[in-house]
Amino acid sequence: TGSVVVLTCTAGAVVPVPPRSLSCRAFFWLVSLLLSSLIWFITVKASDPRDELLQKGLLIFGVMFSVLLQEAFRFLYYKLLRKAIEGLVALSEDGCSPISIQQMAYVAGVGFGLMSGTFSMINLLADALGPGTTGIHGDSQLYFLTSAFMTMVLIFLHTFWGILFFHGCEHRRWWEIIAVVIMHLAVSGSTFCNPLYMGSLVPSYLLMATAATWAYLLSGGSAQNLRRFLLCKSCSVIGTGDPVGSSGYLDQCWGGERVPRGLEQGHHSLGCQTRGDAGVWGHGQVVASPGGSE
């Protein structure tokens, strides 16, 4: 059971996120879960409890509906964040908000993922403290291990989906949004193969790798950046990522980068108004640029 905890924590402890926004996202996820379980509950109560096939069907319906609701709430959350950032921009002096939408997207994804993971895992963890009788009735003995892996992959996926989703919303690329929804449905659907774990874990991990690369590229990363990051940790210059997309005034704040006057390409400050706002964005390296001179 140690592995279980470690895996869940690995996914969650990547970057410190502000607890207030975390609980906000958790709340949104929770509400979506609530509504979907309400629907499921109603359908179950309205149906015959002895009909196994019907119950299974209702469960599948419940899962799919829940996935769709989660994505809908993610969209709602995006709308809320957008308003908040617009408000902050309006108030700030230089037209740039201290938090970029990219950072918000990342945090949103992490929040959703953490909440989803915690809800899936916490009862399991509590039960894991009990007697070691996994699989004693003929079920799979790898229950805990696979649950741990599945939860971890879900948390990561939620993070990447958050980035993709927000990026799609921001730049009006609807196909990105639809891709996220389809991926989510696919991952949930693949869990129906359990306990045939090959059918669920492998596709999920492949999807996660895809989503990870996609999100990384969208955030302005590239193979060069990756190599430079891995080889030259002491570099304080992060390679340029071209600002993606061209719509909206928030664009120049997309990466928190401001095109500096008179400074060459290749320097950015993370966070528009550098009030010591050092954010980690996609590269794992923290850059805190000095004073507000940029």
Add this chain to the structure above:
Amino acid sequence: MITFMNNSDSEEEPCNERTSLMSAESPSVPSYQDGLQASEAGEAQAHRKRRTGSSRSPNNIADGEMSESGVPVRESTLENEEEELTLKYGAKHVIMLFVPVTLCMIVVVATIKSVRFYTEKNGQLIYTPFSEDTPSVGQRLLNSVLNTIIMISVIVVMTVFLVLLYKYRCYKFIHGWLILSSLMLLFLFTYIYLGEVLKTYNVAMDYPTLFLVIWNFGAVGMICIHWKGPLQLQQAYLIMISALMALVFIKYLPEWSAWVILGAISIYDLMAVLCPKGPLRMLVETAQERNEPIFPALIYSSAMMWTVGMAKPDTAARGPSQQTWDAAEDGRENHRSPSHGDSQMSETRSPVPTRPITSLEELEEEERGVKLGLGDFIFYSVLVGKAAATASGDWNTTLACFVAILIGLCLTLLLLAVFKKALPALPISITFGLVFYFSTDNLVRPFMDTLASHQLYI
């Protein structure tokens, strides 16, 4: 259980008026740090006078008038800056309160889940005389409503009594009352708690060691809470006594009564703080009029209330001493002192101007913490603890209630930033908490259980 009932008189009192959330602009609390009060007394007087002249204390009409006569030209820019700072530092305040509330809830939930004692039914408080062991649902509901009515009326009477005492300046009586109740909390309840924890983990402890531990714990607690002590230690003690109080409530309140009481007390809190004649509001206003802090044993404050310079940069009127002090504080603020680290500022109060004053408002917000009444801590923890105790051993419900309460607190702080006056902290959080408790327990739990048994993921 009879023993508790006698003492409940004084124990009830602390939870009544501790149910108001106040913005930091209300009474400027003199620092609890030793030796600093004397040196800063003179400055403090000047600051307090000017602070009440700031544009941020709408409660006091006199202040409003004073602010009108201030510099009108700068009002608009000041408003914008204030708004921005409010939003930005609102976030900081939220975090400053999240941590203690979370800690309190964690302590309560951990105790509930591990120590059997607090979930056993061993009698009831005298304030909830009607038993819930009745066969019919209607009877049980009626009993719980009656229990609630009795409990709430007791709380109302106690609060009104306290406010009257405060109004007629019977400070000695109030202090004696508070000291007695915190004595009981710190010694008796801690003793019981420690005993139960030791029993649960089957750890033996001899009486002399126990006496030493309890004595030290209690004595330091009394000093920290009622007199002076490091801020973090005081906060820790306040959290602990809130947790202990919440555990007592969880143990001795019957189930349905507990939920109805939680609902009723949030309504009461709403009325007591917002209605013009509400006792809590009168308490806060009287304290503000007299420029006195509300008693330290009743309020959790997240930062030391330094009487900093005003929000209006009326630089012409400020004396050199204040400038010096502000510069020093500003210097330290630029070093990114942590939110709870105001005790560091208290250590090094000999001001040396090292940097020019950049932003005074920023400094002010940084210095001001937010205050939350201890009753709020207690009732939040009661909600989460009850959820942990009675939700069929389900952690999802506990977690859902926890998130709901935090979100409620967040919203309340947002409203506080907008309205800038004392607000009740209970209604929103408790409403969310109750809604989430019942819906998670009845709707989400079967869904998640079914999903988990088939190992499906959503």
